[in-house]
Amino acid sequence: xxxxxxxxxxxxxxxxxxxxxxxxxxxxxxxxxxxxxxxxxxxxxxxxxxxxxxxxxxxxxxxxxxxxxxxxxxxxxxxxxxxxxxxxxxx
Amino acid sequence: xxxxxxxxxxxxxxxxxxxxxxxxxxxxxxxxxxxxxxxxxxxxxxxxxxxxxxxxxxxxxxxxxxxxxxxxxxxxxxxxxxxxxxxxxxxxxxxxxxxxxxxxxxxxxxxxxxxxxxxxxxxxxxxxxxxxxxxxxxxxxxxxxxxxxxxxxxxxxxxxxxxxxxxxxxxxxxxxxxxxxxxxxxxxxxxxxxxxxxxxxxxxxxxxxxxxxxxxxxxxxxxxxxxxxxxxxxxxxxxxxxxxxxxxxxxxxxxxxxxxxxxxxxxxxxxxxxxxxxxxxxxxxxxxxxxxxxxxxxxxxxxxxxxxxxxxxxxxxxxxxxxxxxxxxxxxxxxxxxxxxxxxxxxxxxxxxxxxxxxxxxxxxxxxxxxxxxxxxxxxxxxxxxxxxxxxxxxxxxxxxxxxxxxxxxxxxxxxxxxxxxxxxxxxxxxxxxx
Numbered sequence: 185x186x187x188x189x190x191x192x193x194x195x196x197x198x199x200x201x202x203x204x205x206x207x208x209x210x211x212x213x214x215x216x217x218x219x220x221x222x223x224x225x226x227x228x229x230x231x232x233x234x235x236x237x238x239x240x241x242x243x244x245x246x247x248x249x250x251x252x253x254x255x256x257x258x259x260x261x262x263x264x265x266x267x268x269x270x271x272x273x274x275x
Numbered sequence: 276x277x278x279x280x281x282x283x284x285x286x287x288x289x290x291x292x293x294x295x296x297x298x299x300x301x302x303x304x305x306x307x308x309x310x311x312x313x314x315x316x317x318x319x320x321x322x323x324x325x326x327x328x329x330x331x332x333x334x335x336x337x338x339x340x341x342x343x344x345x346x347x348x349x350x351x352x353x354x355x356x357x358x359x360x361x362x363x364x365x366x367x368x369x370x371x372x373x374x375x376x377x378x379x380x381x382x383x384x385x386x387x388x389x390x391x392x393x394x395x396x397x398x399x400x401x402x403x404x405x406x407x408x409x410x411x412x413x414x415x416x417x418x419x420x421x422x423x424x425x426x427x428x429x430x431x432x433x434x435x436x437x438x439x440x441x442x443x444x445x446x447x448x449x450x451x452x453x454x455x456x457x458x459x460x461x462x463x464x465x466x467x468x469x470x471x472x473x474x475x476x477x478x479x480x481x482x483x484x485x486x487x488x489x490x491x492x493x494x495x496x497x498x499x500x501x502x503x504x505x506x507x508x509x510x511x512x513x514x515x516x517x518x519x520x521x522x523x524x525x526x527x528x529x530x531x532x533x534x535x536x537x538x539x540x541x542x543x544x545x546x547x548x549x550x551x552x553x554x555x556x557x558x559x560x561x562x563x564x565x566x567x568x569x570x571x572x573x574x575x576x577x578x579x580x581x582x583x584x585x586x587x588x589x590x591x592x593x594x595x596x597x598x599x600x601x602x603x604x605x606x607x608x609x610x611x612x613x614x615x616x617x618x619x620x621x622x623x624x625x626x627x628x629x630x631x632x633x634x635x636x637x638x639x640x641x642x643x644x645x646x647x648x649x650x651x652x653x654x655x656x657x658x659x660x661x662x663x664x665x666x667x668x669x670x671x672x673x674x675x676x677x678x679x680x681x682x683x684x685x686x687x688x689x690x691x692x693x694x695x696x697x698x699x700x701x702x703x704x705x706x707x708x709x710x
Binding site: 241242247251252271 | 299310311312313314315316317318420468470471472474475477478479481482483490491492494498525526527528529574576577579589591592593594
């Protein structure tokens with residue numbers, strides 16, 4: 185199952201400076217593990233010590249904030265776009 | 276995909292700002308176009324050399340400066356002398372008489388950024404700083420995610436500075452805010468979605484285009500501009516801090532930076548330290564910070580905005596947690612009001628003080644009233660309410676709530692008849708009566 189992931193600038197040091205990646209996973213947690221496989225070290229940046237996404241990172245599936253969906257258990261399907269965006273922006 | 280250009284700059288000797296520092300983990304960074312920590316994604320904030328500031332700045336040096344925010348330039352993160360000064364700042368601090376009496380307050384002041392220059396909102400402060408910094412970091416194109424006022428300001432000041440400009444707004448903004456951006460001839464992207472979606476899109480664009488987004492990669496510099504709302508009030512009160520401030524909360528940046536401004540003035544000895552209570556205002560249809568405050572939470576649950584107060588309709592506020600902290604540690608409150616109260620707030624300020632504010636100002640006035648009625652503002656406190664935008668930009672909000680003109684014939688009798696009826700009929704009733 186291929187999911188397109190948009191990677192923010194501060195994380196592109198793990199992705200050979202690529203802003204987009206293709207990954208797999210049936211939900212956000214699995215996707216994070218898949219990202220770690222492709223880009224070793226990235227999970228530590230994405231998640232806190234409890235393995236939850238960091239407080240200042242937001243995840244969007246097809247433009248919708250996962251906090252309005254099913255959080256890290258939000259289901260993913262082939263062709264979905266997941267965007268990882270630092271929370272501190274705008275205003 | 277366009278490669279992202281790295282913009283760096285070595286600090287000029289003598290400048291009072293030194294580095295960027297993460298508010299969460301303390302990691303330090305060079306003074307680049309960078310807004311979040313690479314370790315924990317916390318917000319980066321400009322750090323100053325306060326010893327140097329103490330040496331460089333006095334009340335006299337500030338008073339001798341220009342009548343704009345640049346009188347406080349040692350407290351702002353711009354190194355070169357070539358700042359963009361479009362007369363922004365030093366807006367009136369009005370001692371309220373009629374509104375104060377109506378509310379039962381003895382020492383109420385209105386900081387009136389509805390007449391800030393050049394685009395009639397507080398955003399001209401942050402944009403003046405951001406674009407001055409953008410220019411010295413080498414950007415030729417500037418951008419922003421806006422609820423309207425920022426779009427006006429970025430487009431106008433970019434035009435003045437000769438910078439290319441591309442701004443993003445939600446497509447359902449008030450007509451005045453759209454026209455008031457287009458006139459400066461930027462590229463204007465009206466995004467089908469709410470502000471939070473615009474903001475996310477802009478973060479993605481910022482990843483792939485080497486532009487200076489004032490409220491994304493330039494945000495640490497941009498947000499410092501709001502401190503001038505604190506500095507000016509302190510100076511205009513005769514180098515004293517107020518007892519209580521009431522300000523709108525959208526992202527929470529303005530609210531927290533007014534607090535920082537006061538703290539800095541204390542730190543360098545320009546004013547005496549005192550406890551200042553910070554109260555915040557949100558519209559009920561988009562009140563994630565007020566909800567967290569009411570529920571005693573230390574985290575923000577995002578919401579989908581549904582309010583006429585579009586300029587403060589941010590459902591996922593970047594500085595929400597810091598706004599909560601400020602309210603709690605200063606013994607302030609964060610309250611929300613519904614759209615009907617927002618309109619009443621706009622009318623109340625206009626009818627008592629002659630100031631036509633936009634919906635954000637209506638929200639702030641309505642929250643001020645609510646706090647007074649709940650006994651949460653002491654009548655003797657020196658209270659400053661911040662009016663951050665101009666009502667001419669959001670006329671749709673009050674259309675139908677302010678009556679209609681009395682159309683008469685050009686005859687004395689027609690006037691006398693109309694005057695008689697106007698005095699005897701309720702104004703709203705009058706709308707339905709033909710003269």
